[in-house]
Amino acid sequence: MDTKAFEFLLLRKLVMRLRLAMALCFGLMAAACQQAGDWTEAERMLVGGQPAVMRVLTVDDADDLAVLRTPCQDLSPRALTDPLYLELAGKMLATVTSPEQDGVGIAGPQVGISRRIVAVQRFDKEGEPFEVYPNIRITAQRGERQPGPEGCLSVPGRRGEVLRYRDIDITYTLPETGRDTTERVEGFTAVIFQHEVDHLDGILYIDKLQEEN
Numbered sequence: 001m002d003t004k005a006f007e008f009l010l011l012r013k014l015v016m017r018l019r020l021a022m023a024l025c026f027g028l029m030a031a032a033c034q035q036a037g038d039w040t041e042a043e044r045m046l047v048g049g050q051p052a053v054m055r056v057l058t059v060d061d062a063d064d065l066a067v068l069r070t071p072c073q074d075l076s077p078r079a080l081t082d083p084l085y086l087e088l089a090g091k092m093l094a095t096v097t098s099p100e101q102d103g104v105g106i107a108g109p110q111v112g113i114s115r116r117i118v119a120v121q122r123f124d125k126e127g128e129p130f131e132v133y134p135n136i137r138i139t140a141q142r143g144e145r146q147p148g149p150e151g152c153l154s155v156p157g158r159r160g161e162v163l164r165y166r167d168i169d170i171t172y173t174l175p176e177t178g179r180d181t182t183e184r185v186e187g188f189t190a191v192i193f194q195h196e197v198d199h200l201d202g203i204l205y206i207d208k209l210q211e212e213n
């Protein structure tokens, strides 16, 4: 191998390393964007432009269905301290508890927001309050799945049996501190959490009916 060929090889190695570093950099940036994003202008307009009780998307509409099937993104710590977070949380609560919906849970995509946020009625707490959970995931499931009846605000006029765990862990971000916390949830409330978190991955309970048949 002569000197020139050696130099050429060295240069090529350097370029390849540089390319790899750049690809890694862009990959990390993309991952960061996907993991935790700030509010977009479109989201500000959608939330701000609606009354307290928001329109609930349904599978009967093709455009709605596309949103319901879109996997959601996390919210950044900055997005969680933005007044828009409280506005969306308040409107999701007003929507799920409204007489026309009368639900026990609702997820971001159901009001057109592709973000990991759900509102769930805590039947396991005194007074059975509705609470909002950002960046939520199911991080543990225990025991056997058991069948139970389910319906969905986005699938009007239908009900069906779905197998769900009755003992799970949920992990979510505390908006005040930006830190994640994990909590064990049991019983029917655990079923609601699984149904709502499925929404954040673009999954509807009717998929699980089909899966079982």
Ligand SMILES: [Zn+2]
Pocket: 151, 152, 153, 154, 195, 196, 199
């Ligand atoms: Zn649902």
